[in-house]
Amino acid sequence: MNRQDAKGVVLTGYYSNSESLPPQPGVNSVEEADPSVPSRRTGHYNVQNRSKNAAGKPPYNRCNSQDSLDMDAFWKEVESIGESDTGPQEEVQLKVPDEGEHEEAWLTAAGLTLLFQESESELDPDASEDSKAMLSTLTRTQAAAVEKRVELLKQTMRKKNKQYQVPDVREIFKPPPGSAAQSEGTQPGDEPQALERSENGKGDVASSDEAIGNGAYPPADQSAPDSEQDLNLEVSFAEQALSYRGRSKGVDSLSLRESQADDRLPNFKVPPDKTGRTKIGDLAPQDMKMVRRLVLIEMTALFDTARIDWKCNKVVKQKEKESGLFGVPLATLLEQDQRRVPGTKVPLILQRLISHIEAEGLDTEGLLRIPGAAGRVKVLCQELEAKFYEDTFRWETLKQHDAASLLKFFIRELPHPLITVEYLNAFIAVLKLPTKKQQLQALNLLVLLLPESSRDTLKALMEFFQRVTDHMEQNKMSLNNVAVVMAPNIFMFKGFRTKISEQQEFSMAAGTASIVRLLIQYQNILWTIPKFIINQVREQNTEKQKQKKASKEKGMKRLLKKMTQDRDKPDKQERSATENDSPQGFIRVQAPEFSKVSMAVQLTEDLQASDILARFLSQDSSVSVKREDLCLYEIGGNIKERCLDEEAYMKALLELNPSAEWVIRATQR
Numbered sequence: 001m002n003r004q005d006a007k008g009v010v011l012t013g014y015y016s017n018s019e020s021l022p023p024q025p026g027v028n029s030v031e032e033a034d035p036s037v038p039s040r041r042t043g044h045y046n047v048q049n050r051s052k053n054a055a056g057k058p059p060y061n062r063c064n065s066q067d068s069l070d071m072d073a074f075w076k077e078v079e080s081i082g083e084s085d086t087g088p089q090e091e092v093q094l095k096v097p098d099e100g101e102h103e104e105a106w107l108t109a110a111g112l113t114l115l116f117q118e119s120e121s122e123l124d125p126d127a128s129e130d131s132k133a134m135l136s137t138l139t140r141t142q143a144a145a146v147e148k149r150v151e152l153l154k155q156t157m158r159k160k161n162k163q164y165q166v167p168d169v170r171e172i173f174k175p176p177p178g179s180a181a182q183s184e185g186t187q188p189g190d191e192p193q194a195l196e197r198s199e200n201g202k203g204d205v206a207s208s209d210e211a212i213g214n215g216a217y218p219p220a221d222q223s224a225p226d227s228e229q230d231l232n233l234e235v236s237f238a239e240q241a242l243s244y245r246g247r248s249k250g251v252d253s254l255s256l257r258e259s260q261a262d263d264r265l266p267n268f269k270v271p272p273d274k275t276g277r278t279k280i281g282d283l284a285p286q287d288m289k290m291v292r293r294l295v296l297i298e299m300t301a302l303f304d305t306a307r308i309d310w311k312c313n314k315v316v317k318q319k320e321k322e323s324g325l326f327g328v329p330l331a332t333l334l335e336q337d338q339r340r341v342p343g344t345k346v347p348l349i350l351q352r353l354i355s356h357i358e359a360e361g362l363d364t365e366g367l368l369r370i371p372g373a374a375g376r377v378k379v380l381c382q383e384l385e386a387k388f389y390e391d392t393f394r395w396e397t398l399k400q401h402d403a404a405s406l407l408k409f410f411i412r413e414l415p416h417p418l419i420t421v422e423y424l425n426a427f428i429a430v431l432k433l434p435t436k437k438q439q440l441q442a443l444n445l446l447v448l449l450l451p452e453s454s455r456d457t458l459k460a461l462m463e464f465f466q467r468v469t470d471h472m473e474q475n476k477m478s479l480n481n482v483a484v485v486m487a488p489n490i491f492m493f494k495g496f497r498t499k500i501s502e503q504q505e506f507s508m509a510a511g512t513a514s515i516v517r518l519l520i521q522y523q524n525i526l527w528t529i530p531k532f533i534i535n536q537v538r539e540q541n542t543e544k545q546k547q548k549k550a551s552k553e554k555g556m557k558r559l560l561k562k563m564t565q566d567r568d569k570p571d572k573q574e575r576s577a578t579e580n581d582s583p584q585g586f587i588r589v590q591a592p593e594f595s596k597v598s599m600a601v602q603l604t605e606d607l608q609a610s611d612i613l614a615r616f617l618s619q620d621s622s623v624s625v626k627r628e629d630l631c632l633y634e635i636g637g638n639i640k641e642r643c644l645d646e647e648a649y650m651k652a653l654l655e656l657n658p659s660a661e662w663v664i665r666a667t668q669r
Helices: 071-084 101-109 125-135 140-159 180-184 237-244 253-259 285-305 330-340 348-360 374-387 400-413 424-432 436-449 452-469 479-491 502-521 531-553 558-581 609-619 650-656
Strands: 009-011 047-049 228-230 267-269 586-590 598-602 630-636 639-643 661-666
Touching (some): 125 285, 125 531, 237 436, 348 452, 400 479, 452 479, 531 639, 609 661
Parallel strands (some): 586 661
Antiparallel strands (some): 009 047, 586 598, 630 661
């Protein structure tokens, strides 16, 4: 991959002493390079000064905007990383899943072990109920994704002559009686079908080839990059993706995407939702467990619509540091920090480095881009290891560029990257999706899949990078400048660069920078749980309640069951009349943590969660908690627990979850 700027400098890329890139016409090949020059493995690249274009090729043109992608900075950052490496890197041992192993692991992570266990008796009863409840709430594209993995696992078991039976796909998702799908059926061993669905969730069954437009990616978003576009969070992303199929047969949409100005991204707008947005951290752990399973299925379905295949990497367990600051697993680091500061979600050393950089000022030119002296940074690392927890490190002597280098060093020294080894392939594959909207949707799902420690730390970093770009007039660090510099630190983590070839590294460069750019630009959307996922969680909770009720009633005599049903009917009717017919409807808000235990609140069309909190504070003067630390919770009914968006309308919520209780609590955000 050769690039030349207007000044006549050609970057011929990294080369290795053991393996080289194929010779390029008009450019000195790797074999012609000085053999004494270190290889790419040590972080150096070959810069050749040329007075004329190579082989008459046009120079590498950048966008005129100062916010254009400047990949020179990327390779300089990689060179800086090589110079700052502390000795030999420990190899990251990645294991490629065996045939069928990926599908089995995927179904397990999705909570669907029911679909490949030898017998249902081996299943935990609660797990079986959860699986059945989930299967009953899947969209068509989600169901197709599950069918495909079950079928692939089934084929693998046939090859291995396994004795236990994987259920037939037709038995997992039985079509409605009398439907065409039921009459035609699915022959054992046939390729699973992708299910087409329109924006309103209705559609017909279509073959997987047809569903993605006969293999041709649809065109990129054609609207002006800086125009405002609605982002629909109420309909499954995979279902929405099917509406793009077949729009541009034979058009290279990748070229269309790359032809857009790099410094102009669409302004996505999330339409207001009367029930409020749900952010990561707003749900109870039980509901978040369901969210992660649904998100895994949804993300796979979204990739399936574009015929993008990805598999999770597995890390072979290796010896890791059990204490310290740098090169320590994130979970281990947070455990030792939480012993000092309970409730810590982002490593203390990272918080301190960010606060120091901001205290010294974000106006420093080249912040994050200009590295500190490698030798001095190594000494500072050693001092921090020895003095940070003793609170004896002299922060006042730490220079801005050195602090930024320490921050980057901390990120790339993590034994496992923030985006995790498991989902590294999926993050890189995001840019294969045909539109910016779908790329954003995929990133939203991937962020939700990350472990809590990685997700919180990544969020803190993206917020910091946004504050850096807010001062771009002074520090000359635009969105793209920050993304280009930080991409190798986030993606090419310790020991990973020895696993990829030069060509892979080049192909990843611009792509990883684009992904980091999207993470920074759209962080307020990416850390939000889509409403359609929340609705599916509500449906699952409702279905599980029905299953439990049915299970309890199973052993009762018919007469007693009928008596119970007859006795319950008047209560239900009375409750319905109270809810619907009362001209002055009220809800009771509990506040058990405070002196005012509860209060009655009259419902109006415009009543929001923020109004209830304001009224509570005005009526209870003994509350010492800050306004921003109070939250109104929706508890019970079809959700375990949800911290409400302050702009949520209470009447709309009551209609969505009439059995819920409303509780005010102090919360740590």
